[in-house]
Amino acid sequence: MTIQNRADGRTPDQLRPVRLTRGWLDSAEGSVLVEFGGTRVLCAASFTAGVPRWRKGSGEGWVTAEYAMLPRATNSRSDRESVRGKIGGRTHEISRLIGRSLRAVIDYSALGENTIVLDCDVLQADGGTRTAAITGAYVALADAVAWGQKKGHVKPGTVLRDSVAAVSVGIVDGVPLLDLPYVEDVRAETDMNVVVTGSGSFVEVQGTAEGAPFHRAELDSLLDLALAGTTELTRLQVEALAGPVAGFRA
């Protein structure tokens, strides 16, 4: 297993250029355009007072997410799910994954009876859309929580117990690689998405053998890579939240 450079010149353990542009929408309570290389996902957080009926009176809030792709986000156009009249299995899966990932770091009692919906719409897809979505959605969520506190809907205090970020890893030609673009993703024998908190614990590990089944040692290498990647993403999230709200013309 030699350490070789990749199509875009990165080393195996290097992320693509990542950008987190806050305030991309004028009216959403939190909104982030997240870019992992050519992958661009618009994450909008909508804050509303109140919770779904089954949660009323609990004193606790709710966070949920919806993921979707524009028809021409990909190389060739896909049909719209609204036109087909139903949501595909992949979309369902990813929406649920994003929701679970964000819920892992939220303190429902501190949020109070408020709901935050995260819409993650892929404007352009070049691999890793779900991990970019989670990474960007966390920042949009943080902005929406801050908005709720500023407006007095949420009490001051810690609503987000930790941050959360995600990255894809995979084995291509026997080499474990971090943050796969589309051209690598289609060739990967094993594909894994890993969701990690700012403090380095796992929220979700989803590994799939696309080609040959993988050994325990390969799994271990992939987890190492993923942890290194999410450490860097966490740093970028902290930086983005500490910086100014750039807005659409950034």
Added chain:
Amino acid sequence: MTIQNRADGRTPDQLRPVRLTRGWLDSAEGSVLVEFGGTRVLCAASFTAGVPRWRKGSGEGWVTAEYAMLPRATNSRSDRESVRGKIGGRTHEISRLIGRSLRAVIDYSALGENTIVLDCDVLQADGGTRTAAITGAYVALADAVAWGQKKGHVKPGTVLRDSVAAVSVGIVDGVPLLDLPYVEDVRAETDMNVVVTGSGSFVEVQGTAEGAPFHRAELDSLLDLALAGTTELTRLQVEALAGPVAGFRA
């Protein structure tokens, strides 16, 4: 009827700042981010060889359009049509309007047996989304036609017989206004969308009395305003198509 300034300082016959950013997506055959003030619509043109079955062997092409809005394009979040499992009447109406508008200027024989689908996705809505969509979609369509000719799928020659642009007009407090943003749109007694070719003929006139019915004289004033507005939009389309492809970071 006095000529008064508007909330954003425009005169009644003035357009909002309009931007047409070509090449906003990396892989679509044509793509334009069109902005009418705070309204932002991503228009992606997908070129595919071949036509739907009912048109095979005719020697003629096909152009169609789909319009949609991201859930948080508006001030408060709307449910996704894919989640509701059906497309609403308004979405249907606008998709059909965009398709008809573009088909009015295309020469199907010159296009040959090729299909171009225009996806117009509203990223942010501040009034006039359908007219912005038509105006931007025309530019994306022109780029997709040029792509088809460059790749040899379409014969050299004139495929687009004319250009097409659209603008909204309306009567607010008795005053006819051009290009209404959301705050004016909700207060308009009459609301009209007008689609006009580059040479100044009408493709579509859709006027609706939201409040009191309107008189023939009011209708005439609105048509005058609309023709002035589309003349300016035509100029901006020509300018955009003559200039460089700016791309996403524009």
Added chain:
Amino acid sequence: MTIQNRADGRTPDQLRPVRLTRGWLDSAEGSVLVEFGGTRVLCAASFTAGVPRWRKGSGEGWVTAEYAMLPRATNSRSDRESVRGKIGGRTHEISRLIGRSLRAVIDYSALGENTIVLDCDVLQADGGTRTAAITGAYVALADAVAWGQKKGHVKPGTVLRDSVAAVSVGIVDGVPLLDLPYVEDVRAETDMNVVVTGSGSFVEVQGTAEGAPFHRAELDSLLDLALAGTTELTRLQVEALAGPVAGFRA
């Protein structure tokens, strides 16, 4: 542009024979079979006390409409929308148009918290089904309002501020024509539906270039024709409402 006779011998500015048969159904609060030549639309008005939830406590009523076509209303059979499991864009568009047209003349406060639903079902289609539907639905609505007043659900007084009627106009072989049957409709270069109040103001103007875009002068001619046509339709509505309820065997 010569004034020539048409297939059915009419002059360009002549309506087809129009009949408005009230009381065609035994139990609906208002019901009218409207005929524009071979086009037959059954308009049924259903009055119910109460309003949709979002309107409760407002003191105001609600009027809405649904349009549909029987599968064999046309020359060749169409699939049922109930069987396909979704409503097509055209049906949505026309239902919305009828609803807006009727709402333009109703005084919601005078109606009180009552709802009237207009079902316009096309039994046979020979062009102009949407305009016939609006013209007939107004009469059914008037009967339903009268029923509500007679039964004491609605206070005495003026609930309908004006009447409303509609007609199609179009340009065929360069000649503007009034009230197009199917054979003319498919050949029209421009097709326009115009909804006008009894007092002669516009409620809706929807013009579409099916073939070549149209000039301002053509638009003006079409509007002239349409206003003459709706004036005659208004007269027929008044006559029908002043006369006896003919019933099904008329």
Added chain:
Amino acid sequence: MTIQNRADGRTPDQLRPVRLTRGWLDSAEGSVLVEFGGTRVLCAASFTAGVPRWRKGSGEGWVTAEYAMLPRATNSRSDRESVRGKIGGRTHEISRLIGRSLRAVIDYSALGENTIVLDCDVLQADGGTRTAAITGAYVALADAVAWGQKKGHVKPGTVLRDSVAAVSVGIVDGVPLLDLPYVEDVRAETDMNVVVTGSGSFVEVQGTAEGAPFHRAELDSLLDLALAGTTELTRLQVEALAGPVAGFRA
């Protein structure tokens, strides 16, 4: 058990006034407005050359039926199945019943590879809509077969091996009654629909205890009544097919 007169003055074994108006639509290959008292069903037969894919090359034809009710056919308005996005169980059941009833008398080989679809749309419902539909649909089917033979799509000869008619019977206050209108239908302890050929054999017997279960003797009385009723309906069908095509203004 005394033989008493009914609300509308009929004896227990008497049909309501039945009318079969042929040619009610201008362009359908067969069309009949059938009335059983206040129940009015429009039966349209659509003839098309060719058969569904699974039947191609068999040399045999196909006959199918669809039943539906207009929203205001009944005393209070029902939601449209197209709007609800799915067809209810009752509609499915009746469509299937009509189709089976007609298929029982057709000779598929004699029909050749042609399809006839029967649309039975209830314009007004006052009990017995499914039996009226079958009785009217048979006449429309006969007209469509004749049309196919006249046009040369179907070879001369006997395509319909027999006629078919249907009637409802039920037990109200212990008395077996023929042809129940709505007011009797809702009070019936037992409700039965019987489909019988012109030669007096059963095609379908569907009896349901709405209240108390019924005894064998009651079942026998109901079958006697039904056979008498369908004998009369058969006579009226023969008469209608022998007479002139009355058309819409009948």
Added chain:
Amino acid sequence: MTIQNRADGRTPDQLRPVRLTRGWLDSAEGSVLVEFGGTRVLCAASFTAGVPRWRKGSGEGWVTAEYAMLPRATNSRSDRESVRGKIGGRTHEISRLIGRSLRAVIDYSALGENTIVLDCDVLQADGGTRTAAITGAYVALADAVAWGQKKGHVKPGTVLRDSVAAVSVGIVDGVPLLDLPYVEDVRAETDMNVVVTGSGSFVEVQGTAEGAPFHRAELDSLLDLALAGTTELTRLQVEALAGPVAGFRA
């Protein structure tokens, strides 16, 4: 008409081996695996306190049923109705039949405001699935009622006024036969499903001519056979309810 033995050696008036296994599920309030030869239907009764909204405050309960088939219950696989996104007409029909059959014997007042849903899922289909479902569902219903009484949700006393069972009969090669398996069912000229109470009255009679229409005398023979069959099924239901709850490993 000679009395011949059948493929499986039965006489024309003989049932297949019938088994009613109570307690097949661990947690349902009532559950029965019913077998009519190779036909196996799992009937689960779910008891819930409360009734649907339209029945609240009536003091009366509600019983309903849903029927479905596993995709590979039959010889060749069928598509899932959940995947197709809609329920077929046959499924609707049978669900409604089972519900009506059970409702014929229940005393709603004695049940009180409680709901029992019967799920009848066909694990393997070899003819007569709907009649097996009714026969098994009655036993599961009886167990659920007993459960409700034991838990104090339902007052002691008679909730089930009678029992109910069902069987299919049909004419094959001119011979009336009881309880048709699939191989006979597909060859039957006439097919009838009969639902009968424990005391021998009819709840439902549904006879259909699949081939030639049937005569009154044939109908009478079929009803005789059916009554003999349901008498035996009633005996087996009584026996099952008197015996022990066998459970899954029976």
Added chain:
Amino acid sequence: MTIQNRADGRTPDQLRPVRLTRGWLDSAEGSVLVEFGGTRVLCAASFTAGVPRWRKGSGEGWVTAEYAMLPRATNSRSDRESVRGKIGGRTHEISRLIGRSLRAVIDYSALGENTIVLDCDVLQADGGTRTAAITGAYVALADAVAWGQKKGHVKPGTVLRDSVAAVSVGIVDGVPLLDLPYVEDVRAETDMNVVVTGSGSFVEVQGTAEGAPFHRAELDSLLDLALAGTTELTRLQVEALAGPVAGFRA
């Protein structure tokens, strides 16, 4: 972290009683009732010659899976997905997981242009339904492949390159446990499903923090447990396939 016994008396690394009953259905090409304790899943394999259109002419076969749950498989009844008209996200996810797991061990070229569909219907759910489904589906798949070879549809040789089994693991009160029943599953802080080949490589690893995120060391313990569990399941699969086909009455 002490090794304590569990509610059902098992040690942390012990499977529930597992049964694999082959031939549970009479006509399916492969069918297995798999039990993991109280969890019972019916796995039916349907073999059909031919492949979906997109795979025709490739010389390769196709394997897919559908998972579903009977409405009363669980403690309280769930609505049917067929009635709701759409498939939920969880169902989609699991169907896809089962399909991927089986496809990981199949040699498409050796299968030839044949399709095998695995239907996994949960009759009773007590935790681990997806892992039981995979474990049982592999055995049904093996039987269907053998059927195809016996009938001559598939060439002799190795179609299944390896076997595949799955098990759930989780952390409850800080203790890693193997094969969680429902009562443990709802209390688990971390829940992981692991799919492993007979030779001990991973096909799928899906770990989710339901409560607190988990550390690398915990992940390692869970993987150890899972590998031990799947080794035992592999042994039981081998044993089942070597033994007789027990059939339904086993």
